[in-house]
Amino acid sequence: MAETKRKRGRPRKNPETVADTPVKQAKRRGRPPKNKAQGAADAAKNLVYKTENAWDIKSMVENRIEKFSKGYKAFLDKAKTEREFVREAEELAIRNGFVDLDKVLSEKTPLNPGDKVYRIIKKKLMMLAVIGEKPCEDGTRMVGAHIDSPRVDIKQNPLYESTDMVFMKTHYYGGIKKYQWLAIPLALHGTIMKADGSVIDVSIGEDPDDPVFVITDLLPHLAKDQFEKKLGEAFKGEDMNVLVGSRPDPDKEAKDRFKLNILKILNQKYGITEEDFVSSELEMVPAFKAQDLGFDRSMIGAYGHDDRVCAYPALMAILDTGKPEYTAVCVLTDKEEIGSVGNTGAQSRALENFLADLCALTTKGEYSDRLLRSCLAKSKMLSADVNAAVDPNFEGTHDKLNAAYLGKGLAILKFSGSRGKSGASDAHAEFVGEIRRLFNENQIPWHTTELGAVDKGGGGTIAMMIANLGVDVIDVGVPVLSMHAPYEVVSKVDVYAAYRGYHVFLK
Numbered sequence: 001m002a003e004t005k006r007k008r009g010r011p012r013k014n015p016e017t018v019a020d021t022p023v024k025q026a027k028r029r030g031r032p033p034k035n036k037a038q039g040a041a042d043a044a045k046n047l048v049y050k051t052e053n054a055w056d057i058k059s060m061v062e063n064r065i066e067k068f069s070k071g072y073k074a075f076l077d078k079a080k081t082e083r084e085f086v087r088e089a090e091e092l093a094i095r096n097g098f099v100d101l102d103k104v105l106s107e108k109t110p111l112n113p114g115d116k117v118y119r120i121i122k123k124k125l126m127m128l129a130v131i132g133e134k135p136c137e138d139g140t141r142m143v144g145a146h147i148d149s150p151r152v153d154i155k156q157n158p159l160y161e162s163t164d165m166v167f168m169k170t171h172y173y174g175g176i177k178k179y180q181w182l183a184i185p186l187a188l189h190g191t192i193m194k195a196d197g198s199v200i201d202v203s204i205g206e207d208p209d210d211p212v213f214v215i216t217d218l219l220p221h222l223a224k225d226q227f228e229k230k231l232g233e234a235f236k237g238e239d240m241n242v243l244v245g246s247r248p249d250p251d252k253e254a255k256d257r258f259k260l261n262i263l264k265i266l267n268q269k270y271g272i273t274e275e276d277f278v279s280s281e282l283e284m285v286p287a288f289k290a291q292d293l294g295f296d297r298s299m300i301g302a303y304g305h306d307d308r309v310c311a312y313p314a315l316m317a318i319l320d321t322g323k324p325e326y327t328a329v330c331v332l333t334d335k336e337e338i339g340s341v342g343n344t345g346a347q348s349r350a351l352e353n354f355l356a357d358l359c360a361l362t363t364k365g366e367y368s369d370r371l372l373r374s375c376l377a378k379s380k381m382l383s384a385d386v387n388a389a390v391d392p393n394f395e396g397t398h399d400k401l402n403a404a405y406l407g408k409g410l411a412i413l414k415f416s417g418s419r420g421k422s423g424a425s426d427a428h429a430e431f432v433g434e435i436r437r438l439f440n441e442n443q444i445p446w447h448t449t450e451l452g453a454v455d456k457g458g459g460g461t462i463a464m465m466i467a468n469l470g471v472d473v474i475d476v477g478v479p480v481l482s483m484h485a486p487y488e489v490v491s492k493v494d495v496y497a498a499y500r501g502y503h504v505f506l507k
Helices: 022-028 036-047 062-078 082-095 101-107 224-228 257-270 274-279 305-319 350-362 369-378 429-441 463-467 492-506
Strands: 116-121 125-130 140-146 151-162 165-173 186-193 199-204 242-245 280-286 291-293 299-302 327-333 380-383 410-413 446-449 472-477 488-491
Touching: 062 082, 062 299, 062 305, 062 492, 082 116, 082 125, 082 186, 082 305, 082 327, 101 116, 101 350, 116 350, 125 305, 125 350, 140 305, 140 492, 151 186, 151 242, 151 257, 151 274, 165 257, 186 274, 242 257, 274 280, 299 492, 305 327, 305 472, 305 488, 305 492, 327 350, 350 369, 380 429, 380 463, 380 492, 410 429, 410 492, 429 472, 429 492, 463 472, 472 492, 488 492
Parallel strands: 140 327, 140 380, 380 472, 410 446
Antiparallel strands: 116 125, 125 327, 151 165, 151 280, 165 242, 186 199, 186 280, 291 299, 299 488, 410 472
16 A cells, blocks of 8 residues: 655644643533643642631631620620639530439439530539530540630738738749730629538629729839849749729728728628638739620630630530431540639549540440449540631741741641650641641631740640540631730631530540
């Protein structure tokens, strides 16, 4: 057969050896071809880790964000101390069908899937559970937060008068910048155990008709020496005395007339004497309310976001949990700001005891300690604690590739600690991957974070204590601006993301 003549200048193509081009492939499949720029964009989308602002995510419905934020603000104003948080949480729990676990134990009633129980320790630590389909020895799904916040505590023998004014001595609680607590309105909250054994709850400074209190500051005109000192030396803890009065008792012959007048007022109102301060727990907290912040009302400014901005969503998540696969547990601890110590902190045996009782009431056989050990080894927890959001007013504090940002949803903190991860909980890659998949599948905004740049500082959460029990745990919380200040800032969309994230994990 004669060879066909080729057109001059064009090499012959062998269809068996020449690969299809993307354009030919697209034409053959009946779709319009993608240009090279589009292909590169798709590749970048699939290959590059990129965070998204949570307000842009369709699953984050704005009216639900606003509704949840409104409830959170109202709760914050009623729960400025750990005791108040527990009191409000117990009311909500009972309203949602939870019963006291110790009552169940006394009646020797077995627990079944869907049953809801809670336990309170010393009115400062609360644990709630919804019994799952699987037995407790197969593990639980827990969300743990703390409900104490930095503050200024009143000493046990606080009252004194000086220069015709009356003050209360204080001892600050947790990590604070002392100067931030000067010259702002303060409210007095707490509990007094009287000599006769009766208990008085105190809240002064929250009602519009209430008086407030203040730790005074030095005017700039006379602060030359103060300005020349280092920040940590210019404000001394022992000098943070709260001004509480300046009117004398009418009896001009009385000793300490100004202090006596305050004692008479307290005795008339609460029936207490000066000695009753010895058996009291009184806290000075900022007197202002939680409010929308910004022209767009996208943020919430308030005292106590650390860590009630995680504790409240965790509480709401357990209240909204029906009949989960694994038993769902919410742990609300005290004393985190001073090391999770004491019998109401995360280092106590309270959680172990709670889980042991759940195992005993759900097992079909005889209870043994091995059930609890199995439960702990197979359990998983989200440590619901806040993270320090990047503040552009203070450059150099974060590695911006691994930092928390306001408005980007939940902050996943693989490891905590400071300077070489000292004192850290460092989650295993497998558990990080599990949480990442869970959030992605449920369209919950999240981003990976750490607590500041290396060697800049750091901090810890309850995660380390929980991990020591054998539980898989990772910190997942809300980014906060001005953390540990009397007035902290969070994004509403992050608060709602926390609720959604905790809820899908528990259920």
